[in-house]
Each structure stands twice: as C-alpha cells, then as structure tokens.
Amino acid sequence: MTHATLPYTTLIDTLWPTTGRSNSVLRGAALAMVGSLLLALSAKIQVPLFPVPMTFGTLAILTLGMAYGWRLAGATLMLYMIEGAIGLPVFAGTPEKGIGLAYMMGSTGGYLLGYTLAAMAVGWLAQQGWDRTFLGTALAMLVGNALIYIPGLIWLGVLFGWDKPIFEWGFTPFILGDVIKLGLAMVILPLAWQVMGKRSQDSLGEKRPSA
Numbered sequence: 001m002t003h004a005t006l007p008y009t010t011l012i013d014t015l016w017p018t019t020g021r022s023n024s025v026l027r028g029a030a031l032a033m034v035g036s037l038l039l040a041l042s043a044k045i046q047v048p049l050f051p052v053p054m055t056f057g058t059l060a061i062l063t064l065g066m067a068y069g070w071r072l073a074g075a076t077l078m079l080y081m082i083e084g085a086i087g088l089p090v091f092a093g094t095p096e097k098g099i100g101l102a103y104m105m106g107s108t109g110g111y112l113l114g115y116t117l118a119a120m121a122v123g124w125l126a127q128q129g130w131d132r133t134f135l136g137t138a139l140a141m142l143v144g145n146a147l148i149y150i151p152g153l154i155w156l157g158v159l160f161g162w163d164k165p166i167f168e169w170g171f172t173p174f175i176l177g178d179v180i181k182l183g184l185a186m187v188i189l190p191l192a193w194q195v196m197g198k199r200s201q202d203s204l205g206e207k208r209p210s211a
Helices: 011-015 022-042 059-069 071-084 098-102 110-124 134-160 167-168 172-207
Strands: none
Touching: 011 172, 022 059, 022 071, 022 098, 059 071, 059 110, 059 134, 059 172, 071 098, 071 110, 098 134, 134 167, 134 172, 167 172
C-alpha cells in the first residue's frame, strides 16, 4: 500500500529538493540544526511593546513550520526542545529565569508543548497550499497561535489554580504582538512564493529557444 502524498510542496522542498535517500537524511539533519539555531536566536530578540516586550520566537516557529512542512518542522522542534532540556539557553528568558528541565516544567511548559504542535499543524496546512495566499497564511497562523495558547493556558491553570487570572497572565498581554507577527507572516510567505514563481518563469524564458 502506498502512502498518500500531500498535494503541495513546501518552500524548502522547492528551494532545496532531495536527490536520494542519503541526501534526504543529511539535508534533514542540516535543516533541523539550522532551524533550531534560528529559533534560539529569534527567542532572544525583543522589541519594546506595551504591555510586554515582543519576541520573535513564535513568528519564527510558525514561519519555519510552514516553510519546512509538518515532518521536518516536528523534527526541528524536537531538536530545539532537546537542546533546551540539556541546559542550552535556547528559550526566551534563559538562563536568567532558569534553565533545562526545571525551566521547561515551569510556567512556560505548556507553551513549549504548543510550539511543537503549532509548527507541525501549520506545516501540514502549508502542504495543503495555505501558505500560497495572504488569507490562507493568516488563517494558518491563527490556528498555530491557538495551538500554542491552549496548552499554555491549561498548564498555567494546573500550576497556579483556575482561581487566578490565567488569561490576564498568559494571553491578553501578548495579543498586540501576535497581531503584528501574524501580519508579518501573512506577507512573508506568499511573497516568497511569488518570488519563486517569477524566478521559475524567468529561468524557463532563458532556456526557451528564440524563434
């Protein structure tokens, strides 16, 4: 029985196609390592914003997820989590607010789980063609954000109790930043596909013999 293939290729598959099984393994490992490094760097970037500074961690996670597709995105996020678990300061707030498993089991633990779920979900949606349009990308990003917040808020409730202002702690302060990042993502990915399409057309035009 053959496995069903998803109808659309990802951005990374278009930029760097696989050419064999051994090449595919090396390519996947390289992309996962590069992706985890980008996630770590993006988590450290802060932009002053009211009421809390905006980091680019979630933008990187969701954009990378859509560019990589669900399998590679999942592998990259797992590598990222392993790096954090062994004590590397790859998350926002590390090492200042803790490090390793102790940090991961703290108040951000649910969001970290959500990162992996969200990256894989938007990666799957990208392989359905959602990243080709502004509207599709925006809807995929909304799905991804929901998958980050749901386990994040549930874990906050478990840790601190549902009588606490969980939404005021873990959701409302980040809305403005998420709207800004959603707007950036819904422009970046469709434009990338438009550029790729134009390059393909230009390449075909160069190869086509003149009359």
